Amino acid sequence: MQDQELIDEYRRVLGLFPTGVVVVSGLSDGTPVGLTVQSFMALSLRPPMILLSVDRKSTSWPLIAATGKLAVNVMAADQGDVALTFAKSGTDKFAGIPWTPAPHTGVPLIEGCQAWIEGEVACTYDGGDHVIITVDVLTLHAGPDAQPLVFFRSAFRQLDQPSLVAG
């Protein structure tokens, strides 16, 4: 396959893998910063760790990485507009976004999110044009039962099927 063909196919094929959507938030000199991320997953239970991957071109990530403290805000189905806001570089993303400080680190917890995880960066690894980040979990919380925001084939969606038992 030619390079561009492979990249186009990569986008098409990986877009068939549905994910949730999170906003990774932190503080830079007291100012809230953050970016929308879909490459988020559970990593380790003992000790509790999570994993993210962030584009090297991200302007917010270096600010968050400088402190090593972050929150993962799991977007609820009605927060597509919030996810879009945090996907635009160079804007005042937190304007009009209500948040409260996380208990251990004070990093922003976005109101209305489905769940949040507060943590500290453990390690970073090379991931091509992305950086792979492992995070030690400090504390975490699930909000009121809500539908998650789902990203599939380049669009935000909601779950609308009854659940199937998975083990």
Ligand SMILES: Cc1cc2nc3c(=O)[nH]c(=O)nc-3n(C[C@H](O)[C@H](O)[C@H](O)COP(=O)(O)O)c2cc1C
């Ligand atoms: C649904 C969705 C998922 C995204 N997932 C990621 C991701 O996993 N990693 C990443 O670095 N950027 C991801 N992005 C893109 C960033 O949110 C976007 O590049 C943002 O402008 C970065 O902002 P910053 O420059 O303030 O860091 C995603 C965007 C959207 C809309």
